[in-house]
Amino acid sequence: MLRRIALGFVLTLATTAVQAAENATEFFLDNGMQVVVIEDHRSPAVVHMVWYRAGAADEPPGVSGVAHFLEHLMFKATDELESGAFSRIVEENGGSDNAFTSWDYTGYFQRVAADRLGLMMEMEADRMRDLRFADEEVVTERSVILEERSERVDSTPGGLFNEQMRAALFLNHPYGVPIIGWRHEMEDLDREALVSFYEDHYWPNNAILIVAGDVTPDEVRALAEEHYGPIPANPDIAERVRPQEPPQIADRRVIFEDERVANPYVARAYPVPAREPGDQRRAAALTMLAQVLGGSGQTSILARRLQVEEERALYAAAFYDSTSYDPSSFNLVNVPVPGISLEEAEADLDRILAAFLEEGIDPEQFERIKFQIEASQIYEEDSVQGLARSYGVALTSGLTVADVEAWPDVLAAVTIDEVMAEARTLFTETRSVTGYLMRPDEEAAATIEPASAEAQEAMQ
């Protein structure tokens, strides 16, 4: 299996990562800020992260993209630091920094030598409350996020298609609104929307500090109390209650045509539960189901039947996003070989799933997957940054450190019967969204062909 194939069609970043650190310590500051420390003394570096329990799904209606826009503004001027100084100081200290926004969280991180941790905390604490939002920076940076939308979404048919699929799956929940925002709303985002989101969410009692690497919990506690401790809590942080989905009573279809599509494919999304605090069993069974159906390019059900045995697919797989504040989605994709229509590809998916419900799971395959999950605990220890990030995702999704630590055991305890029960519920009783990503028609598709020919002539 060529990896570019697999990467090209990945719909959601589904991970089976197991992620429980051997050396995780949790405590709270007096102002309510949650702190998690993961020790790894192999290399003299630390990862310092602050996660806010606020993401795109926490935006008010009409200002889609503001959570992500604010993430960009966080690198601008505060009352202490001039615009751009944050990243400059990190870099001058040999570190790297970045930030990310999802539906359930916004996170900021730096990777530096362990003795620079206090400096990182000083700056991160500063921008938690003292961002200035200069008007001219808002205007320039809005242009940047519009460019980002052009690059990441509008320039790729797959990006636009995913957006449409989610909008169709989530009729009422804000998970149906793109993180980057709808363009027409992004164009109107202003200082007021930014300040309002910042004031609602950027407080220590709505944040999680995660420090991973060559530090001890005592060192982190002392530094955190010094830098984050003085920031007052906001007692009025609203509870995260998002509009929920009504029961899905109709199968929905999305047909998206784009002349830039190279390999048309069919995708399907089902609404499913995610890991719940204290109750991760169903999510574990769904995680195993995604592995059985689509975890390997050779041996999982969809790839083995459709790619290897029948040679009717270029790529067929399943994904499940187990870690999410509100219910998430289970996704299937089938990219047929040329000559097979999307209607046939959809029928292939249904046929393989029906046969799977009849035949069940090969116990040897199930044991191999269990062993791989067990081994992934070993491999994941190699990346302390990955471990830190998985804690951040879990904790901002409403889970606890105890849930994270229990997850490997919950996965290990899942039985074949439980997985098949989830499969039956999913594939026989659950309404879904089925989407086609395709070219308008062959004639229109042909208009793009001259591109490479023209390239050869453009330079006289």
Next chain:
Amino acid sequence: MIPRLFGLLTAAILVLPSLARAIEIQEVTSPGGIEAWLVEDDTIPFVAIDIWFNGGASLDAEDSRGAVHLMTGLLEEGAADMDARAFAEAVEGLAAGFEFDVYRDALTVSARMLTENRDAAADLLRAALVEPRFDADAVERVRGQVLSILDGDDRDPDELASRAFNRLAWGDHPYGSALEGTRESVSALTRDDLLAAHRAVLARDRVVVGASGDITAEELGLLLDRILGDLPAEGAPMPEIADYQLPSGTTVIDFPSPQSVALFGHEGIARDDPDFFPAFVLNQIMGGGNFRSRLMQEVRVARGLTYGIYSYLATAEYGQTMGGRFSSSNDLVAEAIAVIREQWADVAANGVSDEELEAAKRYLTGAYPLRFDGNGRIAGILAGMQADGMPVDYILSRNDYVEAVTAEDVRRVAERLLQPDALHFVVVGRPEGLDASN
């Protein structure tokens, strides 16, 4: 039985500057004569091994472009007495991980193996490298995947840009064409072509190995003989030097998108050039991938013309470029290009400020030790250093080379390297106010 002769040449203790922690690289020579660099660390019970075969896709025979790439894709699709599925089940049953990739200068293998079943995992890796089967059904399946990649590339503005730039820059040299080949060349590849590609690339005379994790030098030597010992001693002759052929200008490739992708560049500098380190620092200042760079500041931060822009030194073995990449809305791309040309000319004429130089040096020297982060990364770094011909103590001296770069060095090298009048822009999209020129 104890191996008769085990050559452990040196064990250099390298203390990374500014960090009171030692990375100990052991130079290992296996009983069979395979050399490797090892960082031993038994904290986590697995080992990461990077095995690189120099030459890579540039060793394609003249009439079978894409053969090495297709061959690489087939290494995990059946080996020895296992068909593709049996091989995959065996690897998954050991929870081992093998990644096979091919680039223009190397075919790379990144392996990770649990300590508890390391020998069995090594036997599977040996089978993949030494005895791939190239079964007819697997060949057709992977060929289909490659053809779909090529279909995708025909509609991917980044691919269209880099293909055009490379073809214009390097002509008939392997660097001038996509290593995946073309629809025609890939469709025509035979099993014999794949066997020839395998013989050309997978040989012991061009292999470099980096390893990190839970393994001793002695165990590593035996393991490498087990994995690589049955490969032929010699492979195909290495490629010729490539001549850079692209004059200044702008090439526009029509593509239906609201945004244009632009790739730009001119001739670069070799890794072993005495001016490499000043050039390296200069590139960091111009567009080395962080917000501080000239291009990021001028094009993104000050004007909002792009989401991201970077520059790079492409120091391939047989031909070098200095260039960059950004994307902009069709109505902004012409302005972005004008800003880039201005910056190029400004730095070529005036050099950079002392502040910029110091900031870049602080960043480069500070960030370097942080790279050695985990077994997987260390194994890759060790293999890469050897592929670049670096000495084993390079890790120790590298920051000194960066520190030694003076403002005068940067001015001199900027004048030599940055050629605003030689820059060629390949723009894929529907840029406004931008004419193709030569």
